[in-house]
Amino acid sequence: MSVIDNLISALQVLPGVGPKSAQRMTLFLLQAQRPGGLELATALTSAMQEVRECSVCRNFTEAAICRICNDGGRDPRLLCIVESPADVLAFETAGGFSGRYFVLHGKLSPLDGIGPEDLGLVQLGRLIQGEVDGAADGDKNRVEEVILATNPNVEGEATAHYIVQMLSAEPVVVSRIAHGVPLGGEIEYTDGGTLAHALQGRRNIG
Amino acid sequence: MSVIDNLISALQVLPGVGPKSAQRMTLFLLQAQRPGGLELATALTSAMQEVRECSVCRNFTEAAICRICNDGGRDPRLLCIVESPADVLAFETAGGFSGRYFVLHGKLSPLDGIGPEDLGLVQLGRLIQGEVDGAADGDKNRVEEVILATNPNVEGEATAHYIVQMLSAEPVVVSRIAHGVPLGGEIEYTDGGTLAHALQGRRNIG
Structure with a gap:
């Protein structure tokens, strides 16, 4: 050749x-x-x-601890859990989130043989219990709210549900990102599941 | 970064x-x-x-002389002149051409400062006059027909025209590939220039 x-x-x-x-x-x-x-x-x-995984958040980095975990300006009380490094980039590009991330590198999928241990959930538990040395400031992580930002599909929901169960004994608030009609989307063409979520998640504005 | x-x-x-x-x-x-x-x-x-240019045909190769020029089974009497290595690949993928190629690596474009010397036309002249050592068989090239397969646009036509002039004194037949309605194309949607060529280039089949 x-x-x-x-x-x-x-x-x-x-x-x-x-x-x-x-x-x-x-x-x-x-x-x-x-x-x-x-x-x-x-x-x-x-x-x-x-490139390897950040020892705190499992995001891709060439350093031992990634730029975001190392950034003393980021709020260590907010921890956003995502499926992949691409999701971190999407949130960072969108801007507006000042907390830190935890990357699962996948989602629970028993059929593919992907279980909790493959998603670093043991490490997540230790992180939330303050057993992992975190940011540059040398502080232990003191997570107060865990935001579940797995994808809104069957496996993503199952993963989120599993993490909710896992953290039920921890003194942290666990939240899920909102699902609804995307900006620029049209209600006419939005699927029923999304519309149901949009109605359920409605907020008072008046 | x-x-x-x-x-x-x-x-x-x-x-x-x-x-x-x-x-x-x-x-x-x-x-x-x-x-x-x-x-x-x-x-x-x-x-x-x-990767450099074949010393005979200017196509890309990592050897001094490319695979096609080196192939004693190819007809040295037929020389197809194309604008780019991609065109050679297109003809080779199509199959059915048993001759050799000469690659211009461009087309005449005075506005971009691309003249005959940039297209290797001096080398083409020497090749056709039998002054370039050709294939593995050690034969001098003995081109009998030059097929102009530059693209059917203004610059490609100008390039073809220039080569026709240049070769007018040589004892070779110079031909141009046919232009017409492409296979699978629809006459209804074919542009006027192509249809005019298709009519002009019609052949008796009865």
């Missing part, structure tokens, strides 16, 4: 990249972006080798 | 990859495909460093 065919095949490891776009990418890099291609190779090697 | 941000940014050198898909690719590789990510890095480095 030539090095060109080799690159076309290797690019297809990327999600959403098939043979056609891999070929287009390969020829583009060879023709117009060899320095960029080499930079990408270096960036890939560093990331694949250096 | 963290190594994760670095990879998200480096991936955007790829055509069709914006911040959103770069982020998705990065998290996917970190979560599920670190070996594949490392292989991609190796493949990228090799390709960016080793």
Whole structure:
């Protein structure tokens, strides 16, 4: 196999990249972006080798403790539990949340053999009981509210439910993010489950 | 910049990859495909460093002379002139062409400062005059027909026209690929220029 065919095949490891776009990418890099291609190779090697999980929140980081856990300006009393690092990025991009996160890296799925131990729930328990050394300030974590931000589907709900049970003995408030009609969405085209949640979760505004 | 941000940014050198898909690719590789990510890095480095132009046809290859030029089974009398390596791949995938290629790596475009010398036309002239050592059989190239397969747009036509002029003194047949309604296309939705070409290029079948 030539090095060109080799690159076309290797690019297809990327999600959403098939043979056609891999070929287009390969020829583009060879023709117009060899320095960029080499930079990408270096960036890939560093990331694949250096990135690990934050020892506090399990988010991806190349340090022992991630930037967010290390940020003394973040409120250690609020802990938002998400399924994946992509969810952390989504919340961070949205802005407005000043607390910290805990990343499950999955959701409970007995059929796939994913149980509580795979989601770091033991570590979550220790974190909430203040047994994990947290942020740069050297403080023990003192979580007061746990916000469950797993996805609103069967497995995400089951995961949230499991964590509620697990934390029932702890002196923390446990909340769930609101489900309802998304901004910019249209009620006419919103599914029944979402509308039911939107009605249940209604608030007084007058 | 963290190594994760670095990879998200480096991936955007790829055509069709914006911040959103770069982020998705990065998290996917970190979560599920670190070996594949490392292989991609190796493949990228090799390709960016080793791939050069074939000394006969200017197509991309890591050898001095590319696989097609080196293939004694290909007809050296037929030479198909294309704008890019992607065009060679398209013809090879289609199959049915047994000759060889010459890759211009562009098209005449005075406004962009791309002239005949950038397209290797001097080398093309020498190739057709039999002054370039060609295939593995050690034969001089003995091109009898030059097929112009530049794209059917203004610059591609101008490039084809220029090559026709350039080769007017050589003892070779010069032909142009047919333009017409593509297979699977619908006459109703075909543009006027294409239909005019389709009519002009009609053939007796009865």
